[in-house]
Amino acid sequence: MPSGSFDFVVAANRLPVDRVVAPDGTTTWRTSPGGLVTAMESVMRHREGAWVGWAGSPEETPEPFDNEGLHLHPVPLSGEEVRDYYEGFSNDTLWPIYHDVIVPPTFKRRWWATYRRVNQRFAEAVAEVAAEGATVWIHDYQLQLAPALVRELRPDLRIGWFDHIPFPPVELFAQLPWRKSILRGLLGADFLGFQRRQDGANFVRACRELLGATSKGEVVTWQGADDDEPGAAPRTVRAAAVPISIDVQGLEELARKPEVRERAREIRHSLGDPETLLLGVDRLDYTKGIRHRLRAIAELYEDGEIRPPEVTFAQVATPSRERVAAYRDLRAQIEGTVGRINGEFSLIGDTAVHYLHQSYPREEMAAFFQAADVMLVTPIRDGMNLVAKEYLTCRYDLGGALVLSEFTGAAQELRQAYLCNPHDIVGLKQTILRAMRDDPAAKRRRMRTLRRRVAAHDVQTWAEQYLEALGHAPDRPPRRS
Ligand code: ADQ
DSSP states (O other): OOOOSEEEEEEEEEOSEEEEEOTTSOEEEEEOOSHHHHHHHHHHTTSOEEEEEEOSOSSOOOOOEEETTEEEEEOOOOHHHIIIIIIIIIIIIIHHHHTTTSSOOOOOHHHHHHHHHHHHHHHHHHHHHEEEEEEEEEESGGGSSHHHHHHHHOTTSEEEEEOSSOOOOHHHHTTOTTHHHHHHHHTTSSEEEESSHHHHHHHHHHHHHHHOOEEETTEEEEOSOOSSSTTOOOEEEEEEEOOOOOOHHHHHHHHTSHHHHHHHHHHHHHTTOOSEEEEEEEESOGGGOHHHHHHHHHHHHHHTSSOTTTEEEEEEEEOOOTTSHHHHHHHHHHHHHHHHHHHHHOBTTBOSEEEEOOOOOHHHHHHHHHHOSEEEEOOSSBSOOHHHHHHHHHOTTOOOEEEEETTBTHHHHOTTSEEEOTTOHHHHHHHHHHHHHSOHHHHHHHHHHHHHHHHHSOHHHHHHHHHHHHHHTTSOOOOOO
């Protein structure tokens, strides 16, 4: 296949831009806020970079275009493909399996066929734009077949894949009827990056048990031929942890703005100037442990340990995947629970739970974080959880406290947080009370240590470490001094 002209290519389900339609009907593109774009900016500055992804609308696909120094190469998806590849196979088959089967996964052969077809289309787009010998960085669970498909078309490329979500233990992964194809797809990469060491180890074990591969530490060797697909070429691939982070400097600069600080005060005032504001911020997803959190909060009100207006809880929940049934059910349950708690424990003018089912600009999120005395991050399972790192970054005043579930990737790094097991409601309640009532000096010490950790490993460092590992794979990169 003839090569393109870009020596660094990112492939992700979505392009990092949102369409903005002016009143006169003209379309422009705005870079979407988010860590991945910022991380890529820092590593793309000295390279010719292209980004391959879906533009977000099934109706029309723009021609490739340039935006803020980046070449964007849209991949078309029809409405049916969005339903089957994205909402179906990615979010209703893979997502539940990769998150401990919190809800049952749905298996549909039609979804799988579409997932394969869309991965092939992404691979062809990558092969079209990549220059001879280019580096390709593929992202996430929507594109697990792409590494091998790209390699087939362009064996000259260096191919990496990064898993933003957990990689499940083989006992759960084995449920997937297409498990071998997924592993073979991933083994097309030179380097596979995971959030935690455990995720990488789960992948290596799956290769051993399901493909008969061999391994030595983080390196998997697969002979290539197996019953279903004789003749595939042997592969040696490294699978290691490179935990993702956030744009610490950018967010802290934002949080330090006088308008944001003023807005934080306003938020507290609007919530009745509580002594303690407890806060949850999540995509409305069953992995995030919002139900467990609400249960603990309800019991704390019931026990008389907390009461409005001294203590109030705000839950900000971004609308998410509303065309998938499990998400619609979750929303109905959560909204029912919030209604019940407020019916029972709110006073006239003093609300027990403030529930906001909305998306906010970054400035508003930073103000929320500054306003919160205790941040509740209680997922049942989460690849990393960036909210925890964002909260710490916004608390440059060393105020506040972070309650963090052990089942997040972030808990591997943030050991000084108030760690909890969200399934243990009694323990969760005790941890929330501790985070509220601990000695302020001890809380500040924890904050300082946590903030230092996040600052030392920001998203730019993450991208550099990832690319260094990819460059040396399957060997380990030399240690940094
Ligand atoms: P997500 O599951 O989306 O990401 P998370 O890491 O918490 O989870 O990131 C959510 C982002 O959305 C944060 O930047 C947060 O500030 C923002 N956000 C949340 N609610 C919002 C609201 N109401 N308005 C505006 N913004 C809001 C997946 C994995 C994670 C992994 C990331 C990155 O599931 O485990 O950390 O990718 O790899």
